[in-house]
């Protein structure tokens with residue numbers, strides 16, 4: 001798949017950019033967009049020339065949630081059998097670090113998509129929330145789990161149970177956002193963060209992401225064991241030798257990129 005209709009996928013240096021592009025629906029996640037986003041992210045993940053991915057939307061909306069119009073008439077059987085958001089699990093599992101650049105609405109599935117990324121940069125215009133309760137449902141793409149881990153039970157419960165929208169500054173204080181930047185600088189900052197990640201060793205970035213993800217998905221004891229194993233295994237890489245030699249020689253490391 002490469003003739004995408006709901007996203008734009010492009011490469012700038014070692015960074016893959018994915019821009020959600022359904023302006024008529026504030027980038028609502030319909031089945032086509034979900035499939036295209038996952039396909040494009042996995043294609044970047046297979047490409048050794050890509051060291052980081054940026055996911056962004058428009059100035060007005062990162063994404064206003066799952067597509068309500070597409071879902072409205074479905075039965076419980078349809079939702080169970082079609083599992084319409086399953087492809088986002090593939091997106092969440094890419095090894096390559098992903099930077100979300102969020103401006104405007106990040107609601108419902110939009111907030112959940114941001115939480116599948118590794119670094120969340122927010123414009124000062126960004127607004128986060130899980131308003132599914134107002135539609136007679138609950139978050140269905142990880143919102144009750146990832147939001148609770150990001151901001152703690154009580155704040156997550158307030159947001160999920162009331163549907164209240166949370167501005168960027170509050171989201172940063174709460175731990176949902178890595179950093180808030182002025183809206184005009186959002187894409188430049190996201191590009192700079194992604195380039196910085198991509199300039200390092202790719203297998204080491206994979207290991208870092210894998211260990212970080214374990215902190216969200218396993219017990220601390222299991223996560224600590226995985227971290228120790230990964231840490232030791234990195235000493236088999238040329239990039240570890242190069243990184244430590246460069247430190248001793250007081251020069252910048254030259255990591256192998258291909």
Ligand code: CAA
Pocket residue numbers: 024025026028029064065066067068069070085105107108109110112131132135138139140141143
């Ligand atoms: N699905 C489908 N279409 C959507 C949409 C969505 N989630 N969000 C916005 N749109 C559409 C609107 O219907 C509208 O289309 P028309 O012009 O054809 O009427 C267009 O985008 C522009 O939206 P608005 O006119 O509503 O713009 P606004 O500035 O007045 O309001 C908003 C913006 C507050 C984000 C409002 O659109 C809104 O509340 N959207 C829905 C947010 C929401 O409930 N998200 C959760 C979805 S459910 C979910 O995500 C479940 C899950 O976890 C799996």
